[in-house]
Amino acid sequence: MPEKSASNLVAEPQSPPKIRSPKRPAGTLYRGKEGMWSWVLHRITGVAIYFFLLVHILDTALVRVSPEAYNAVIDTYKTPLMGLGEIALVAAIAFHAFNGLRIILIDFWAFGAKHQRTMFWVVIGLWVVLLAAFIPRQLMHIFGG
Amino acid sequence: MSLIEAPRTPTRGHRTGGINWEKWGWIYMRASGVVLIVLIFGHLFVNLVAGEGVKAIDFAFVGGKLADPFWIVWDGLMLWLALIHGGNGMRTLVNDYATNPKVRKVLLIGIAASTVILIILGTLVITTFDPCPAGADPALLPSFCEAS
Numbered sequence: 171m172p173e174k175s176a177s178n179l180v181a182e183p184q185s186p187p188k189i190r191s192p193k194r195p196a197g198t199l200y201r202g203k204e205g206m207w208s209w210v211l212h213r214i215t216g217v218a219i220y221f222f223l224l225v226h227i228l229d230t231a232l233v234r235v236s237p238e239a240y241n242a243v244i245d246t247y248k249t250p251l252m253g254l255g256e257i258a259l260v261a262a263i264a265f266h267a268f269n270g271l272r273i274i275l276i277d278f279w280a281f282g283a284k285h286q287r288t289m290f291w292v293v294i295g296l297w298v299v300l301l302a303a304f305i306p307r308q309l310m311h312i313f314g315g
Numbered sequence: 316m317s318l319i320e321a322p323r324t325p326t327r328g329h330r331t332g333g334i335n336w337e338k339w340g341w342i343y344m345r346a347s348g349v350v351l352i353v354l355i356f357g358h359l360f361v362n363l364v365a366g367e368g369v370k371a372i373d374f375a376f377v378g379g380k381l382a383d384p385f386w387i388v389w390d391g392l393m394l395w396l397a398l399i400h401g402g403n404g405m406r407t408l409v410n411d412y413a414t415n416p417k418v419r420k421v422l423l424i425g426i427a428a429s430t431v432i433l434i435i436l437g438t439l440v441i442t443t444f445d446p447c448p449a450g451a452d453p454a455l456l457p458s459f460c461e462a463s
Contacts, residue, residue, distance in 0.1 A: 213408060220401040227394065227433045230377070234440045237374035237448070237455035248370050256369060263355060270348045277345070304364065311368030 204290035212269050215262040222259055253312030257305055264300045268293040340403055347396040354393045378446030378457040387441050394437040402430035 232240040246252060272289045275282035282289065361380075363369055380386040405426050413419035447460035 216401070216404045217408065220405055223397055223401055224429065224433065227398070227437050231436055231440045233374060233377050233381070233444060237378075237451050240374045240377070241455065244372055247372070253369065256363060260359060260363070263359070267348075267352045267356070270345075271352070274345050274349070307364055308368065311363075311370055 204287040208269050208272070208290050208293070211265060212273070215266040218262050219259070219266060248312070250312055253308060257301075257308055260304050260308075261297070261301055264297050265293070268296050344400060344403060347400045351393070351396050351400060354389060354396070357389070358393060374455050375457045378444075379459070381441060381444050382446045382457065382459070390441050391438065394441070395434060398430050398434055398437075402426050 229240075229243050232243055247256070269290075272282070272286065272293050275289060276286050362372060381390070406423060409419055409422045409426065413422055446457050448456075453461065
């Protein structure tokens with residue numbers, strides 16, 4: 171009798187979950203492996219970009235002071251050291267941008283949450299492609315006389 | 316009460332109406348992020364990749380750009396969206412890592428103040444900018460300044 175009444179209470183499963191459990195521990199969205207490291211990198215690149223943004227607004231504001239003041243400061247951006255710094259800046263921005271799109275896909279699309287690890291490597295792939303295009307161009311500009 | 320609360324235990328009880336600012340902040344990060352990808356990649360291409368790259372940037376270059384309403388709107392949007400996006404991101408980090416309430420408050424006020432000050436400063440700079448300031452060395456100005 172108890173079994174019968176209990177089975178009446180439990181609703182028939184409408185659509186059984188199709189996500190198979192991984193063979194090895196694969197971490198979750200934000201704990202361990204790609205999910206966690208993308209989160210860590212997103213925070214580090216975000217902070218780096220934020221502090222550059224503060225400085226960049228202040229240096230650009232010098233156009234309101236005088237042409238000489240602006241040129242004097244912007245010339246420091248053209249040195250080889252800062253040229254390499256611009257590569258680091260573009261690298262940080264590109265990762266933050268591509269991983270930001272990955273986060274949006276995870277948030278709004280069931281497919282995104284399921285394939286977030288694959289999408290992390292897609293992010294890395296796009297990042298490598300963008301830097302492979304930018305770095306030679308930038309090196310040409312800063313060392314090309 | 317056990318030491319470790321159950322996951323999703325609300326820290327300040329259940330919400331009882333009003334605007335859900337955390338939700339709108341969450342939406343803002345995603346919406347502004349998508350727009351910023353277009354604006355910042357465009358900005359980087361024009362200023363670092365096209366032509367002579369970073370070596371072409373000087374007062375005349377910026378003056379030429381900011382004489383065009385298109386770039387005033389572009390840079391203005393970038394300024395507002397990026398600073399609020401970055402400020403809100405920093406607020407998240409401070410809330411996560413600043414465990415001392417006083418330190419946390421100081422940092423949050425600092426973020427809010429720098430965001431407001433830099434948005435006002437940047438907006439004033441791009442809206443009141445004169446590409447041909449009187450008395451400046453003509454060699455440093457955009458080429459179109461000679462005509463006037």
